[in-house]
Amino acid sequence: MSETCKVSVERRGDVAVFWTDGYINNQGGEEIAREAYSELDRGARALVMNLEKTRIVNSIGISILIEVLEKVMERKAVLAFCGLTPTIDKTFRIMGLAQYAAIYPTENEALRAVSAPA
Amino acid sequence: MSETCKVSVERRGDVAVFWTDGYINNQGGEEIAREAYSELDRGARALVMNLEKTRIVNSIGISILIEVLEKVMERKAVLAFCGLTPTIDKTFRIMGLAQYAAIYPTENEALRAVSAPA
């Protein structure tokens, strides 16, 4: 039913931008993971996840995002988050996600960062 | 605490415009009534109540609005509502408020109607 997270993705060159809408639990997390793996398979070099329409990510959802992050790192790609509420930001920091993925306030900043030549 | 309806009023010539924000129950209704009587005392000829930031008006709140409407009619003034949700509109019609007060979709329409020469 409707609390379930909706995920939409747009490809911009080798960057894939994800927008989530709603609660990220195991189901929402798996939906994101599915899309992320398909973008990696299609050669994405960076994933930007804009969570501004998500107010809650539970610990199971985050554990799946961590799995995604690990896959991203294996492929030598990068993952950036933006649009986090203070609570989501805090939880990402507690769980260490912030040590391996970049967090930006806005989508523009995230896009600029992942597009900059390394 | 914070569910209580906030009421703000602005005078434009002999028209007083009311904006409500929040739940209209007995307290909210009485707050509106207080402001309405003071505007009538200060010579307002028309009251326009914009309820677009109110999602619930309970039957006690409406009974107080009906009291206000009666006072308005006694003073040969007019009362118009605008920005009603479908549910509030329906309830106003059920209780007969719509027979004696005018209901307009928008504040502009309400203002235009009460400002038109009779």
Place this chain on the structure above:
Amino acid sequence: MAQHGPAPTEPATAGAPEVSLTIPVAPEMEIVATAQADALGEYMDMPRDKIDEVKLALVEACINAFEHAHTEDNQVHITFRVGGSTGDWLEIEVRDRGRGFDAEGVESPSPQKTFEERRRRGWGLHIIKSLMDEVEIASGDWGTRILMRKYK
């Protein structure tokens, strides 16, 4: 239908996700209760305007219990049930352990009585019946129980 199906006394509600809420008799607690109707309405994808109608009906049932029931436990008990195979309806039961009333004997309101005879109150039950699809009222010296259902 499987054999573990509905009990005979509650035909349509068995197996439906059920949420119970108890609120104290206190100002604005009726609004706190509507949060639950909101969440369940969204959970079952009920359109926004119908959710608003359910919320107002719930508010009216709660304030009746607050104002008229004179409960001993100072509480109102609410049960929400989502039913039908795809969340087709939301049922709300509002119970108080108050002094009850003669539901049949309540005079119906009308705009005329309201405006001409200045009897402005007495609309709560009528509003509940107008906004919900099915309403059942039971009342006695044990208290009052309003059962109301809205289809999405």
Place this chain on the structure above:
Amino acid sequence: MAQHGPAPTEPATAGAPEVSLTIPVAPEMEIVATAQADALGEYMDMPRDKIDEVKLALVEACINAFEHAHTEDNQVHITFRVGGSTGDWLEIEVRDRGRGFDAEGVESPSPQKTFEERRRRGWGLHIIKSLMDEVEIASGDWGTRILMRKYK
């Protein structure tokens, strides 16, 4: 303080407005429960970000009961209490009648275990403790009770 004050066993909560909610063990019911935290947080004028923290802590406590408790009644019982003279804190008690666990014996999580040893779960209780101001866990063969409080 008046003489009709708090009972000795529940010092800080007596007289606080109390709302109880029972939800079924079912997907997304934890989100339905957060609607109540939202409504009470707004009722007491708790800042939005703190309400969000309370909601996540509540979600974690509920999904633990859903996932680990193996309750017989298939329910999670939640009590919300608003306390202090001007609604200073919100207390939430989450109870299940499940099989319980050894709360002291739970290994603490760390980013290192999560990333290097790939043990990505085990964060729920830690998150609850990080987001709430006071947390008390009691568990046994009767089930589990998490009592958590947030000041506004």
